Amino acid sequence: MSRRYPWQLDPRPDAPFPPAQTALREPDGLLAVGGDLSPVRLLNAYAGGIFPWFSDGQPPLWWSPDPRMVFRTDGVHLSSRFRRSLRHSDWTLRADTCFGTVIRACAASPRPGQDGTWISDDMVLAYEALHALGHAHSVEVFDGDTLVGGIYGVAIGRMFFGESMFSAASGGSKVALAGLARCLHGWGWPLLDAQVENDHLLRMGAEHWPREQFLALVRRQVREEGFVGSWRQRFGVIPARQINDTFASSGPDA
Template identity: 80%
Template sequence: MSARLPWGLGARPDAPFPPAETALRDPDGLLAVGGDLSPLRLLNAYASGIFPWFSEGQPLLWWSPDPRMVFRTDGVRLSSRFRRSLRASSWTVRADTSFAEVIAACAASPRPGQDGTWITDAMQQAYVALHRRGHAHSVEVFDADRLVGGIYGVAIGRMFFGESMFSAASGGSKVALAALAHRLAQWGWPLIDAQVENDHLLSMGAEHWPRTRFLALVREQVRLEAPTGPWTERFGDMDAALLAGLG
């Protein structure tokens, strides 16, 4: 741990965060501690390139790592083998029809090398509250009426900040991510924040961006106008088989 301590946040949910560039190097990206998960504070955090990440029993921790893991919306890759399997898929992808179920499934999904989940009950309640305000969204993959995969995150302006995804059937999270990226690219949204590195994301085309580059783009994108509220109609029903034609 660096000798410098992270910034302590006060009780006011509208209090500004310290600049993301001042985050610690060790542990990488730790910026602030404390505060709450109110919608206003969460929106201020994401718009500043900051996200909460903490485990049960820890204080609330806020992060902005360097480098940042991102996906270009036109750069999500599916393997040739997986795309071949999608051609015969009967799965359907929708948005914002099962937000609470998606975040609960993400919380319950085991993660390699992790004991438990950072998606605590308080986190789930906070993002459901953001969803009700039209800023948190889920993309869901269905096999008939069964939810087999999904992803959720936060949208501000024309920037999407991914939080977590899950699979209840092989490939479910891949389809959710690829469908999200495909639709965002059609809408002219250039980037999905993926926060921190893991091998699965890298295999699907995620890139390392220096924090300065990431923050510069975020500051531009969050100022752009975009519809708020549920994405269900705007996203529409997408056949997963459509994604077989993507690289």
């Protein structure tokens, strides 16, 4: 039996990606190699349910795994214990006030089972360019003026593709994720892409979706009218304790 290899991308930034259904089974979801991280290529990738993920020294690798890890925007679970702590929290959430700081904090955060980070300097610059164009966004959690957590990702139409999050204080990333989901749900955005399986995300309510189901929803949502530009004013300043009653509890210790 001949071995399948991922597609080599055309060097033109606007060249189409191969169909996501042609991605490899092993490693799961590897679809293509090469190309660049230009804004047009990144936006084309996300609109097709594809994302980049590679380490320093590798060419860009492009993925569309099956199944896909997703959150329904009204389906984030916070433990009873954590929700009790939020009742007395003075933390606040904002959006797009320090995107560069958030992505660099995500890059510096240690990941279990990983030696180093996949968020290279080139990735940081690429997503900062997307942010400047109004397509990449961050949600930040502050304790006073101190950044204690955050999440960033890419928005196209009414679909949000989460990339990474971090905590500088216990629970910071949970609050960022829950706050983002709360806001997206209020805007009528049904899904938040979480890409690949992670035990922490599963405990918070993430679901496995077959790739075809995910892609069908993405195709619809990216054509919907969204918000290109800064989310700072639209998001506002949200007290963390306000997200406490938005989502279901997942049990006392989850």
